[in-house]
Amino acid sequence: MPAGNHGGVGGRIAYYRSVMRPKMTQQQLSDAACVSLGTIRKIERGERGVSDSTLEAVAGALGVDPHRLRSDREPAHTTVRDALPGMSAALATYDCPDDGPVRPVHELRAAVEEAAQWRLAAQYTRIVRRLPDLLTELARAYHQASAHERAELARLLVSAYRSADAVAYKFGARDLSARLVDLMRWAVPEAGDPLLTASVAYVRTETFFAARAHSPGLRALEQALDAAPAPTQPAQIATRGSLHMRAAVIAGRASSATDAQTHLDEARTLADQLTEDVYYGTAFGPDSVRIHEVSVAVSLGDAYVGRALDLAREWKPPVDLPAERRSGFYIELGRAQLWSGQVDHAFESLKVARRIAPQHTREHPWVREDAATLRRLKRADSETLTSFAEWCTAI
Incomplete structure (x- = not known):
């Protein structure tokens, strides 16, 4: 049954939980999302609303994008792209930021470290919501800093620029990505x-x-x-x-x-x-x-693709690796399987990649290419594949 037939965010959460393989219980969802069991139950019964942070936590635990749980929201890729101009505006004043408040260095450090964790987890929506203001504040702090604090603030700037760049690069904003790399190279000498x-x-x-x-x-x-x-x-x-x-x-x-x-x-x-x-x-x-x-x-292709398949038969990435890296493994594996004629396995690998890091998988150009190819090859088995291809804008 389509998720949309369930009505409301609670019904969609219950639906996606029920189609997990194996099925996820409410307790397991509570544990994975770090949301209380009582809250999960009330949300699914429609007895309470869902904050942005709770929605993202639940979506992450289910391996789906937040917009699939709440139909009144813009898709994540639109949300991210709409936020990129704000990132550009923050960069424009890197050397002459507006006056404003500056948190203590230890608080800025914690904010930058949190953004780095979002980068590793491929949580790009969270990054674009927070980074423009954080980049402006870091620039302000850097230019106001005493000599003994400037090196650390330069390090924090480099890390924050890197988190911002992860979004720009993954979402195809190549000029913005190149600008962020230039700013990393500008800041890093001061870090020593x-x-x-x-x-x-x-x-x-x-x-x-x-x-x-x-x-x-x-x-x-x-x-x-x-x-x-x-x-x-x-x-x-x-x-x-x-x-x-x-x-x-x-x-x-x-x-x-x-x-x-x-x-x-x-x-x-x-x-x-x-x-x-x-x-x-x-x-x-x-x-x-x-x-x-x-x-x-x-990357080498041809005679080397078999090596990728051999490695995958022997080993799978452990769950404690960063989500972006694990999803990348399955995207690469899916391409090797497709080239080797293993179309069913290729589609399974792409679905695993989506469960691990939905935003990273959807924006990967190889995913769109391979989903379109799979759809041409498997027309008789098209409903699930068509849904996947629509999701990653391959059609």
Whole structure:
């Protein structure tokens, strides 16, 4: 039965909970969303309204976009795109912000860290709601800061710009993304942190991906590796390993199998010295390297696609990896399966990616391409696939 037949946000929540595989109980939804069981029950019975934060928490636990639970809301992708001009306006005054209040540094730090967590979880709507004002406040704080506080505020600016860039890049606002990368590069020297400089080089690779300038992007990453600190401590090891992971992928896009394998080998060696974690804003460790092995195999294509399928048969990303990275694995796997003629498996992988990170999956160009291809190949099995294709605007 279509979700829309249930009427109201509570009915839609109950519907999506009932079609989970396996079915999710109210208690399980309560635990996953960190919302009290009594509140879940009252919402589903239509006895109370739903705040924005509760709706997003419940939607995240169900693996659906908030707009699917409340029909009177704009789709998330429209909400995000409508907010991007506000982000641009905040950037325009990075060097001459308006006067206004500034919170203590520890409060700004907490706000920036929260935005970084949203980035890793692919919660882009939350980012665009908060980041314009936060970026303006951080710029104000930076220009008012004493000398001993300025380095930390520069670090906070870099992290906030990176969270904003995740939205701009994923939603196709390439000029805004490039501007945010430029601002990261403007702020990072003041931070005086070589590892942060390396992490900005990692992010900068987006501009090369967007321009399909893969060989220059590989050169830029290799220059960043030359400049990065020696890998003697965990953060240094992880930072260097992340650069090697990124270099492997862009080498794959450049069709340089030898360079891709060399960088993957280096990343794997470094990852084996660490536990999986987020270092300087980037997930790195053995699991992240495995995901990048799949990505490299798909980038190289042809004879290498089988390697992606072999890896996926042996291993799946654990649930404690950041949602954006896990969904990316299934998007890449779906493409490998599609190219190998495994159309049913490919569609299943795309659906898994959507459950993990709906906004990231919907905005990924490969998802739209592959959903359109699957729909052409599976016309006789089209209702669910058509719904998926409509969801990601493939049709």
